[in-house]
Amino acid sequence: MNVHDLPTPALVIDRDLLHHNLRVMSAARPGAALRPHVKAHKCTALAAEQARGGHSSFTCATTREVLGMATAGLGDDLLLANEVVHPDLLGALAAAQDTARITLAVDSPATVEAAARAGLREVLVDVEVGLPRCGCRVEDAGRIADLARARGMEVRGVMGYEGHLMMDEDRAHQAAEVQLCVDRLLRAYHDVGGEVVSAGGTGTYQFHDRVSEVQAGSYALMDSDYARLGLPFEQACWVLGTVVSTNGQWAVADVGLKALAMDHGNPTIDAGTGGGSGGGGGDVWFFSDEHVTFAPRAAFPIVGERIRIVPAHIDPTMAKHEVAWVVRGDEVLEQWAVDLRGW
């Protein structure tokens, strides 16, 4: 099939660019030094590509992601880097321990107690290193690890996600700030023990020579927000749209905000890629539920022409699609299910 025959909106992944990104990251952080985060793509077929690149440990954000990875045979070492307290969800995780190694983040006596009651075997202490989200205080980490061990669970180490630094375009400042976060994480690790010190993401992976693993995810497909950092990864994913209306003042394509995440601002319309006169790209006026209204930069497209739209934030964009189409040039090679959606 040709990419231009796909009904739209269509989520498209360029296989060569994806493989480029995977190779670059695997060279920088081979094997267990990278714990790819599946929340960025929610796709076991893509995770399988990461596994073929030598990574057998993965990071997950939801129970569904853990269970889906286990079912797909990718359960060698799954870290659920998130706090879970609902008995049903914890019970499902505990049951999946028969087929997968599962490690759950805990950051409080309550989360330790919930995990222990459900029969989770392994946990890791989530430490707040500057991002106001989950994670215990550094000085509480040892006590939480002791509680977990007293309840019979193995404590594998610590994690601390410096998400507040991820998009810092002053890379020198970013590098220095990351070290302060790692200092905090290592102080917690001193009190916790174990073999895992997990941190980082696509924006900071280059500054993490003092942790055992990095949890990057967005590097595989990228988005326009991460592109601002000048990282060595290519934009490997976009949403293909069709121009459905045009009037000489503006044009409208059938890709709206139900098909693209809006939390990092407007997605962008790529130049030189849509074929036909629409290939000049466009300036986005606004997105509505099912449409983007834009001003073409070159000649006005005709109805039926394709445009390609680059997401500003890849993770929630993937979560909006049921399938991704894997292409090389205009050839559609494969259809991948985005099978880890939901929670």
Next chain:
Amino acid sequence: MNVHDLPTPALVIDRDLLHHNLRVMSAARPGAALRPHVKAHKCTALAAEQARGGHSSFTCATTREVLGMATAGLGDDLLLANEVVHPDLLGALAAAQDTARITLAVDSPATVEAAARAGLREVLVDVEVGLPRCGCRVEDAGRIADLARARGMEVRGVMGYEGHLMMDEDRAHQAAEVQLCVDRLLRAYHDVGGEVVSAGGTGTYQFHDRVSEVQAGSYALMDSDYARLGLPFEQACWVLGTVVSTNGQWAVADVGLKALAMDHGNPTIDAGTGGGSGGGGGDVWFFSDEHVTFAPRAAFPIVGERIRIVPAHIDPTMAKHEVAWVVRGDEVLEQWAVDLRGW
């Protein structure tokens, strides 16, 4: 089941408040005077409630919505108020004409030609009345209708959506501007003919005594953006979350931007509804993929407490969930599939 036993994030619909909203709208615009828009809820079970209220014609935004409504036996009169040009999608619509009455919006010779080629039987001319999106110019409407009739299709009338006026909080100004849009639409209708003049939405339905039908959708469940208009509808839908981490400075619940739309700004944390100390509501600091970080307004919640979060934009929020839980008070009455997701 009790609502507090639901795994979270959970999309919850209050049945009594929903029915209140449906009754108020059906009283204002009974029967065919309302063509409820299913894009706002993407749920055939909810559409069936609207049908029980006397409405047998519906508005859809995607091919999937049309096909799903037809399959659910709600296909008496389905308007796809959107332009479609892909042969596969048009072919699926044409095939569904055996079990449903389907009317497709057209706004150009190209969309007329695509519809005719696929075998669509009925169309309606989409007219641009001020919102820069789809729709032909008023002066082109008659020519497009003639083209459609020349290609053997029935032309049912016109539609024109004044989406740019929907959120105008100066209601007198809004009412006056709506009349100018209707003036334009009626000029087009003069040249097009047919029996349908379709316009409007939840924000403007009170000002539409010169059209045959209004396409409102959000009124059924509402959101915090529409609430600013002081409409006679109650907030009937929210996302239930669980506090998973808290430290005396902020609290974190397990409802992130993958479970709530962000295009109309931050959702809000409701006061007085979560049970326990979290019932005081909270000030949202930020949403990330799986979390909301907030400052509780009253006592700090404990881990495991529930909060409820009101979406700022209902349509794309519904599109993020597989199921909605229908409740009365704390009792879960039913589970509805959000079965019209996708495109």
